[in-house]
């Protein structure tokens with residue numbers, strides 16, 4: 001290579017670098033470059049974005065609720081309680097404690113009686129309003145968040161009253177301004193009978209790949225005492241993943257099971273088309289009492 005050629009190449013390199021400097025230090029880029037940059041940023045964001053965990057407790061209050069509240073207090077975590085209607089002194093004190101300790105409270109129907117509440121939209125609304133009234137008298141406000149007993153595509157209602165009944169319920173409650181939440185991870189303690197705490201931990205920490213927003217269903221009703229042992233372990237698992245614990249609010253991301261009428265209602269993340277798993281990995285395994 002001659003001196004002349006070397007100098008020419010060096011000069012070209014200098015000019016090329018000089019031209020690139022403004023582009024490097026400004027954020028200017030053409031459409032394709034921006035697209036690539038955006039994708040890279042999104043990938044980085046999705047990999048580094050912390051997991052958000054919404055602990056949601058259904059079917060309380062019960063004695064278990066008191067222990068759950070103790071654990072949450074100790075762990076400095078806010079959660080969500082989808083409660084049913086109970087008027088005994090202890091239950092009333094639990095509603096108050098949930099609200100006083102800054103957890104979210106949602107309506108999960110007064111009676112949780114599938115046959116009665118899913119009979120018609122009117123029947124559901126009457127039952128729902130009964131709990132709204134009780135909560136208003138007890139904690140001073142009516143929640144705007146709710147969870148349908150059995151979830152928004154529960155098969156019991158459909159079998160009993162037809163495929164359309166849940167769509168009608170959803171449409172009606174949404175029109176009234178309520179925000180309903182299903183779940184995408186379950187501790188698997190909805191069924192009758194004892195479920196060991198290690199099973200609950202396995203279920204509650206068995207995350208679908210890439211899931212960054214976890215709405216975790218746990219039952220804190222009577223007989224669900226194994227939650228008390230499982231909950232600190234579940235929390236420790238998510239803390240190990242640097243997850244952020246949040247409570248549900250009106251504008252929180254939602255999990256909605258596909259129910260024939262996909263909807264998107266303000267949320268930032270919608271899992272509207274996610275079919276509900278027919279069985280959670282450990283969900284269908286009943287722990288039968290030991291035979292003597």
Ligand SMILES: [Zn+2]
Nearest residue numbers: 058059149150
């Ligand atoms: Zn329930």
